[in-house]
Amino acid sequence: xxxxxxxxxxxxxxxxxxxxxxxxxxxxxxxxxxxxxxxxxxxxxxxxxxxxxxxxxxxxxxxxxxxxxxxxxxxxxxxxxxxxxxxxxxxxxxxxxxxxxxxxxxxxxxxxxxxxxxxxxxxxxxxxxxxxxxxxxxxxxxxxx
Amino acid sequence: xxxxxxxxxxxxxxxxxxxxxxxxxxxxxxxxxxxxxxxxxxxxxxxxxxxxxxxxxxxxxxxxxxxxxxxxxxxxxxxxxxxxxxxxxxxxxxxxxxxxxxxxxxxxxxxxxxxxxxxxxxxxxxxxxxxxxxxxxxxxxxxxx
DNA sequence: GCTGTTATGTTATAACGTAACAAGATGGGA
DNA sequence: TCCCATCTTGTTACGTTATAACATAACAGC
Ligand SMILES: [Zn+2]
Ligand SMILES: [Zn+2]
Ligand SMILES: [Zn+2]
Ligand SMILES: [Zn+2]
Numbered sequence: 551x552x553x554x555x556x557x558x559x560x561x562x563x564x565x566x567x568x569x570x571x572x573x574x575x576x577x578x579x580x581x582x583x584x585x586x587x588x589x590x591x592x593x594x595x596x597x598x599x600x601x602x603x604x605x606x607x608x609x610x611x612x613x614x615x616x617x618x619x620x621x622x623x624x625x626x627x628x629x630x631x632x633x634x635x636x637x638x639x640x641x642x643x644x645x646x647x648x649x650x651x652x653x654x655x656x657x658x659x660x661x662x663x664x665x666x667x668x669x670x671x672x673x674x675x676x677x678x679x680x681x682x683x684x685x686x687x688x689x690x691x692x693x694x695x
Numbered sequence: 696x697x698x699x700x701x702x703x704x705x706x707x708x709x710x711x712x713x714x715x716x717x718x719x720x721x722x723x724x725x726x727x728x729x730x731x732x733x734x735x736x737x738x739x740x741x742x743x744x745x746x747x748x749x750x751x752x753x754x755x756x757x758x759x760x761x762x763x764x765x766x767x768x769x770x771x772x773x774x775x776x777x778x779x780x781x782x783x784x785x786x787x788x789x790x791x792x793x794x795x796x797x798x799x800x801x802x803x804x805x806x807x808x809x810x811x812x813x814x815x816x817x818x819x820x821x822x823x824x825x826x827x828x829x830x831x832x833x834x835x836x837x838x839x840x
Numbered sequence: 841g842c843t844g845t846t847a848t849g850t851t852a853t854a855a856c857g858t859a860a861c862a863a864g865a866t867g868g869g870a
Numbered sequence: 871t872c873c874c875a876t877c878t879t880g881t882t883a884c885g886t887t888a889t890a891a892c893a894t895a896a897c898a899g900c
Pocket of ligand 4: 779782818821
């Protein structure tokens, strides 16, 4: 896919960050580059998500750049492990899960478009007391585990 | 667990609804019963979630009353199938998934507290064109599949 | 030129969530 | 009884996240 200027900027900001960024954190990061208003960020995020280049981590209300190459098919599952203390996030590869979802989806769904799995807990570093506490602001400081 | 008056009200509102309600929809539903401000609803929701009586559907930013009896253990997984068109939701029973999560959590997490799986797509009714479109407001009209 | 389409841009507002404080209730111990 | 600690409940105000609505620019094809 051909990215527009704004989409490039947003993707680049997410790639630089070491943890998920809220849309407004992206906005702040891009103010120096002329990005001024929420809709610009949200529109770019929407396209990037559609292209599979960015995911939204639902339980955080934040966005990450994808480091994988998904099939981009409708049945790809997006899975994240999240440390609830320091905010570290890891995108998991769980293709095998996707297959079982058709059966798991119970009686309701006729077709599946999108699946997400989010597992939260404490990372090894936080259990050892070696991580900084969750950074509330956009600062990119993440956890070294 | 012993529920307080407000918790009873909130739980009851969620049980009556045929689809997930946002916190503010709960608030609106309970205005006639003297509930006036967001923190009351959020505090009740927090307790109810802790007791496993209510879940938050992350991708909708909305809450549902649980119809199951979970183990309430920390490793219970909450799974939902969601129709993205009409808003119908079904809570799935996926205990077997929970077991595999320890392995799936990759290198990051040392311990798991909470897991959520959300599968969205189109329900049978929407595929057939038999469902009403998603109701934006609190109206309880859901999908008959 | 004109027209349709896509991308940008701005303002304002809706929707979701929480911090901080005030007021009442409860329950000892001096 | 009175004071004080503590817990719960309630309210105001605020912070954060997301979108509606409208306006403009840029470009392609005719
Ligand atoms: Zn990915
Ligand atoms: Zn951590
Ligand atoms: Zn449940
Ligand atoms: Zn439907």
